[in-house]
Amino acid sequence: MNRTTLSLIAAAAALAAVTGFAAVNAPAGDDGVAAAKRLPVERTSLLCPEPSTSDLAETTYTAFTPASRASGRAGGAALFPVVKQLTDAPQGGKGKGAKPFLTQKEPGKPVSGEESGAEAPTLIGSADGRLAPGWTAQQTTSVSAGAGRGLHGTNCTAPDTDFWFPGAGSAKGRNDYVHLMNPDDAAAVVDIELYGPGGALKAEVGESIQIQPRSSVPVLLSTLTPKPQTDLTLHVTARSGRVAAAVQSSDEELGGDWLPAAADPAPRLVLPGIPKDATSVRLVAFAPGADDADLKVQLASPTGSITPAGHETLHVKSGMTATVDLGDVTKGEAGSLVLTPTEDPVPVVAALRVTRGKGAKQETAFIPATAPVGARATVADNRAKGTTLSLTAPDKTTRVKVTASPGTEAGEATSKTYTVKAGTTLAVAPPVPPGLKGSYALTLEPQSDTSVYASRMLAIPENGIPMFTIQSLPDDRGTVEVPRAKQDLEVLQK
Numbered sequence: 001m002n003r004t005t006l007s008l009i010a011a012a013a014a015l016a017a018v019t020g021f022a023a024v025n026a027p028a029g030d031d032g033v034a035a036a037k038r039l040p041v042e043r044t045s046l047l048c049p050e051p052s053t054s055d056l057a058e059t060t061y062t063a064f065t066p067a068s069r070a071s072g073r074a075g076g077a078a079l080f081p082v083v084k085q086l087t088d089a090p091q092g093g094k095g096k097g098a099k100p101f102l103t104q105k106e107p108g109k110p111v112s113g114e115e116s117g118a119e120a121p122t123l124i125g126s127a128d129g130r131l132a133p134g135w136t137a138q139q140t141t142s143v144s145a146g147a148g149r150g151l152h153g154t155n156c157t158a159p160d161t162d163f164w165f166p167g168a169g170s171a172k173g174r175n176d177y178v179h180l181m182n183p184d185d186a187a188a189v190v191d192i193e194l195y196g197p198g199g200a201l202k203a204e205v206g207e208s209i210q211i212q213p214r215s216s217v218p219v220l221l222s223t224l225t226p227k228p229q230t231d232l233t234l235h236v237t238a239r240s241g242r243v244a245a246a247v248q249s250s251d252e253e254l255g256g257d258w259l260p261a262a263a264d265p266a267p268r269l270v271l272p273g274i275p276k277d278a279t280s281v282r283l284v285a286f287a288p289g290a291d292d293a294d295l296k297v298q299l300a301s302p303t304g305s306i307t308p309a310g311h312e313t314l315h316v317k318s319g320m321t322a323t324v325d326l327g328d329v330t331k332g333e334a335g336s337l338v339l340t341p342t343e344d345p346v347p348v349v350a351a352l353r354v355t356r357g358k359g360a361k362q363e364t365a366f367i368p369a370t371a372p373v374g375a376r377a378t379v380a381d382n383r384a385k386g387t388t389l390s391l392t393a394p395d396k397t398t399r400v401k402v403t404a405s406p407g408t409e410a411g412e413a414t415s416k417t418y419t420v421k422a423g424t425t426l427a428v429a430p431p432v433p434p435g436l437k438g439s440y441a442l443t444l445e446p447q448s449d450t451s452v453y454a455s456r457m458l459a460i461p462e463n464g465i466p467m468f469t470i471q472s473l474p475d476d477r478g479t480v481e482v483p484r485a486k487q488d489l490e491v492l493q494k
Contacts, residue, residue, distance in 0.1 A: 037481070037482055037483075038375075038479040038480065038481055038482075039479060039480060039482050040068070040132070040133040040478060040479055041132050041133050041477065041478065041479065041480050042128060042129070042132055043126060043127070043128040043132050044126065044127050044128075044132045044133075044135050044158065044477065045124070045125065045126045045158060045159055045183050046079075046124075046125050046126075046127075046135065046136075046137050046156040046157065046158060046244075047122065047123065047124050047125070047156055047157060047158075047159065047181040047183055047216075047244035048061065048079065048122065048123040048124075048125075048137060048139045048154075048156035049122055049139070049154065049179035049181060049216065049244075049246045049248065049258075050120065050121060050122045050179060050216060050218065051115070051120045051139055051141040051152065052118060052120065052141050052143055052148070052152065053118045054117075054118055054143045054146055054148065055117050055118050056117075056143055056144050056145055056146060057116070057117060057118060057120065057141050057142070057143050058114070058116055058141065058142045059114065059115045059116070059120045059139065059140065059141040059142075060112055060113075060114050060139075060140045060141075060381060060439070061079065061101070061102055061112060061113050061114070061115070061123065061137060061138070061139055062110050062111070062112040062137065062138045062140075062380040062381040062408065062439055062441070063077060063079065063102055063104050063110065063111055063112075063125070063135070063136070063137040063138075063380065064104075064109075064110040064111075064135075064136055064137075064378065064380040064405060064441040065077065065104065065107040065108070065127065065130075065131045065132070065133065065134055065135045065136075066107065066108065066133075066134045066376065066378055066403075066405075066441075066443045066476070066478070067107050067108030067405075067413075068107065068130075068133060068134070068478070073129040073130070074105075074106075074129050074130055074131075075127065075128040075129015075130050075131045075132060076103065076104070076105060076127070076128065076129065076131060077103065077104040077105075077125065077126070077127030077128075077131040077132075077135055078100035078101075078102065078103045078104070078125055078126070078127075079100060079101050079102040079103075079123040079124070079125035079137065079156075080099075080100050080101060080123065080124055080125060081101055081121035081122070081123060082121060082122045082123065082124050082181070082214050082215055082216060101113060101115075101121075101123055102123075102125075102137075104127070104131060104135075105131075106131075107130055107131055108405060108406070108413070109405065109406050109408075110380055110381075110405055110406075110407075110408050110438075110439065110440060110441045111408060112381070112408045112438065112439060120141075122179070122181055122215075122216040123137075123139075123156070124181065124183050124214060125137065125156070133478035133479065134376060134378050134443075134476040134477070134478035136155060136156075136378045136379065136380055136441075136476055137155070137156035137380065138153065138154075138155055138156070138379065138380040138381040138471070139153065139154050139155075139156060140152070140153045140381050140458065140469065141153070142460065142462070142467065144462060144463070147175065147250050147251075147252050147256075148175070148248075148249075148250025148251070148255065148256040149255055149256075149465070150255030150256055150257060150363045150364070150465070150467045150468075151257070151363070151365075151458065151459075151460055151467035151468055151469045152248065152256060152257050152258055152469060153257065153258065153381075153458060153469030153470075153471060154246055154258035154260060154469075154471070155260065155379070155471050156244075157244045157245070157246060157260070157261070158244065158477065159181075159182075159183050159184075159242040159243055159244045160238075160242060160243070160244070161237065161238040161242050161243075162235075162236070162237050162238070162264075163234075163235070163236040163237075163245040163261040164233065164234070164235055164261060164262045164264075164265070164286070164288075164349040165178070165233065165234035165235075165236070165245075165247045165259055165261060165262065165351070165368075166233045166234075166262055166284040166285060166286050166321065166349050166350055166351045166368070167231070167232075167233075167259055167282075167284040167351035167352070167353050167366055167368070168221060168232045168233070168234045168247050168249065168259060169221070169229060169230055169231055169232055169249070170221045170222040170224075170225045170228050170229045170232065171228045171229065171230045172228050173251060173252040173253060174249065174250065174251045174252070175220065175222070175249075175250045175251075176220075176221045176222075176247055176248065176249045176250070176259075177218045177219060177220055177221070177247065177248050178192065178218070178219050178221065178234060178236065178245060178246070178247045179216055179217070179218050179219075179245065179246050179247075179248065180209065180211050180216060180217045180218075180219065180236070180243050180244075180245055181211070181215075181216040181243055181244045181245070182211040182212065182213060182214065182215060182216070182241060182242075182243050183214065183242075183243075183244065184213060184214070184241055184242065185213050185214070186213055186241055187210055187211060187212055187213055187240075187241065188210070188211040188238055188240060188241030188242060188243050189208055189209070189210055189211075189238065189239040189240045189241065190208075190209045190210075190211060190236060190237065190238050190239065190243055191206065191207050191208065191209070191236075191237050191239060192206035192207075192209065192219065192224060192234065192235070192236055193206065193234070193235040193237075194206070194221070194224055194225060194229075194232050194233070194234055194235075195232065195233040195234075195235070195286060195319060195320065195321050196225075196229045196231070196232055196233075196320075196321055197231065197320055197321050197322070197323070198320065199319050199320050200319060201224075201225055201226065201229070201232075202226070203224040203225065205223065205224060206219075206224045208239070211241070211243060221234070221247075230323075231282075231284050231321050231323045232321060233284070233286035233321045233349070234247065235288070245261060246258055246259070246260060246261070247259040247260075249364075249366070251364065253360075253362065254355060254362050254363070254364045255362065255363040255364050255465070255467070256364060257364060257365040257366055257469050257470075258366070258469070259351065259366040259368070260366070260368055260471075260472065261368065262349045262350060262351050262368035262369045262370075263349070263368065263369045263370050263371045263474070264349075264371075265287075265288055265289070265347035265348060265349050266347055266348070266369075267293075267340075267341045267345030267346060267347055267348070268338075268339065268340050268341065268345075269338075269339040269348065269349075269350050269369035270336060270337070270338050270339075270369060270370065270372075270392060270394055270453040271336060271337040271338075271339075271350065271351070271352050271367045271368065271369050271370070272336040272367070272370065272390050272391075272392045272425065272453040272454055272455045272472065273334070273336060273367055273388075273390035273392075273425075273427070273454075273455030273456070273457060273470055273472070274299075274329070274330050274334065274335050274336060274337065274352065274354060274367065275330070275334060275354065275356060275388070275457060275468070275470075276330055276332055276333050276334040276335075276427065277330075277332070277356055277466075278328060278329070278330050278354050278355065278356055279328055279355050279356060279357065279358060279362070280325070280327060280328065280354070280355040281325075281326040281327065281328070281329050281330070281337075281352055281353070281354055281355075282323060282324070282325050282326070282352065282353040282354075283297075283314070283323065283324045283325075283326060283337065283350065283351075283352055284321060284322070284323050284350065284351055284352075284353065285314060285316045285321075285322050285323075285339070285348050285349070285350040286316065286320070286321050286322070286348060286349050286350070287316045287317065287318050287319070287320075287346055287347070287348045288319070288347065288348075288349065289318060289346060289347055290318055291318055291344070291346045292315065292316060292317050292318050292346065293315075293316040293318075293341065293346035293347075293348045294313060294314075294315055294316075294341065294342040294343055294346075295313060295314045295315075295316065295339045295340065295341060295342065295348065296312070296313055296339070296340045296341070296342050297311050297312060297313060297314055297324075297337065297338075297339060298337070298338045298339075298340070299329060299330070299335045299336070299337060299338075300335055300336045300337075300338055300392050300394060300423055300424055300425045301330075301333050301334075301335045301424065301425060302333050302334065302335070302424055302425060302426065302427070303333075303424065304421075304423050304424055305338070305394075305423040305424075308326055308329050311324055311326055311329075313342060314339070316346075316348055334388075334390060334425055334427035335425050336390065336392040336394075336425045336453065337352060337367075338392075338394050339369075349369065350368070350369045351366055351367065351368040351369065352366065352367040352368075353365075353366055354366070354367060354470070356466040356468060357465060357466045361464050361465050361466070362465075363465055363466050363467050363468060365457075365468055365469050365470045366470070367455060367470050367472065368472060370453060370455070370472035370473070370474050371474035371475060372451040372452060372453050372474065372475070373400070373444050373446055373451075373452050373453065373454050373473060373474065373475060374446075374474065374475030375445070375446075375475060375478065375479060376443060376444065376445050376475065376476055376478055377443070377444045377454060377473035377474060377475060377476050378441060378442070378443045378444070378473070378476040379441065379442050379456045379471055379473055380439070380441040381439045381441075381458070382404075382430065382439055382440050382441065382442055382456065382458065383439055383458065383460070384432050384436055386458055386459040386460055386461075387429065387430060387456065387457070387458055387459075388427055388428070388429060388430075388456070388457040388459070389402065389427070389428055389429075389430040389442065389454065389455075389456055390425055390426070390427045390454060390455045390456075390457070391418060391420045391425065391426045391427075391428075391444075391452055391453075391454050392420070392424070392425045392426075392452065392453045392454070393420040393421065393422055393423070393424065393450060393451070393452050393453075394422075394423060394451070394453070395422060395423075395450060395451060396422050396448075396450040397419065397420065397421050397422045397450070398419075398420055398446060398447065398448050398450040398452050399417055399418065399419050399420070399446070399447040399448065400417065400418050400420060400444055400445065400446050400447065400452055400454075401415060401416075401417045401444070401445045401446075401447060402415060402416055402417070402418060402430055402431060402442060402443070402444055402445075403415040403431075403442070403443045403445070404430060404431045404432060404433045404440055404441075404442055405433065405440050405441040405442075405443070406433055406440065407433055407435075407436040407437050407438040407439065407440045408437075408438030408439050408440070409437035409438035410435055410436065410437035410438070411433030411434060411435045411436035411437060411438075411440060412433055412434050412435055413433060414431050414432075414433055414434060415431065416430075416431045417447065420452060430442055442456065444473060453472075454472070454473040455470055455471060455472045455473060456470070456471050456473060457469070457470045458470075458471075
């Protein structure tokens, strides 16, 4: 192995350990590179979008890093306010002397902060040392009245370069904003593409949107479409730099919530955690490639997989948004939707718009297709009442250890292990820390290599409206694959 190869391996290892956003795979072979090893990340970043423009909004932020045996320096974690960008003038939030909104000093215990009204800012944060592996932040906003009233919740997201949002809309009475957030010291340039039932929509103003360093830009989707669209698929890509993106949906009649980015396009998708009392479920799917997709639609119920009557399959034309109303598909039992190819595998993206309640007392939330839990998943801001955890094992029976952290104010950690049977969804009230005061975090750890998918529903009813929000729980990015170099003296001597 020459010195150049050794240098490249060392650089790749350092990059992977620092960012935690990409895995570097290096198979064992005669070139002296051993199989990749999983190591704790050393630094991670998150961004929380501007929560609301309503003066009635009440927002809680909660940050948490799971306790682990990870060694290294203590490190720290903090969330800082950033400026909403309204012009092309350079603006920034976290600068020299800026004060953090929320700080965390030790893993294993969540911290929280609150903000009232419409002035709550976008937050940008980073964690390093022992606080980086699995660091998560949750933003929960309650809006008691007006457009978008309801419970708006979202996991603060890591920056990236590519995002898919099936399930957005620009219909009359609906105001969907995509929030674009730049965490870096250089400007980012972003393109927005929209696809309706008839294909791509021309939206020239969605091209080359500049996001100044450490700032955010909210874009109203109705300004990008020539006419109102009930169902849209939104594609956000960064030409330069990286951003975090999230869509906030507000409906004058149906309330609203955050629509997180869906999992990357794949032939098979799992959308976990449809509430048992859902009165309406709408599936939105999109095939970004050159081929049409034919999907088998199944519901993983508490007792097994079933096919919704009249909705056995879904045909998704290439480049066109497809939708289907599944009604009250769960029939009083919690479930998860599983989409699989009927013939040739074609990558798709998908999301569900879920409604609870009836008449003037309706509220909506979104469930995007998500990646499996992986090694570990974490969600913050769980409450003693109103929290439901959904676990889905589409292939094989598996066991999942669920650990409840201490509370933000008081309480002791506790854990419980659940068995999820193959082809089913298990919806449970998760363990609550004894002596709980405040909110707490949940950490999920599968006990086998079998894929399991999860989501958390938080329900806080108000004035007879079943306000709720649902967050999917993919892997918390606590570790990353790093290549290991063999010391081969004979090769080094050549």
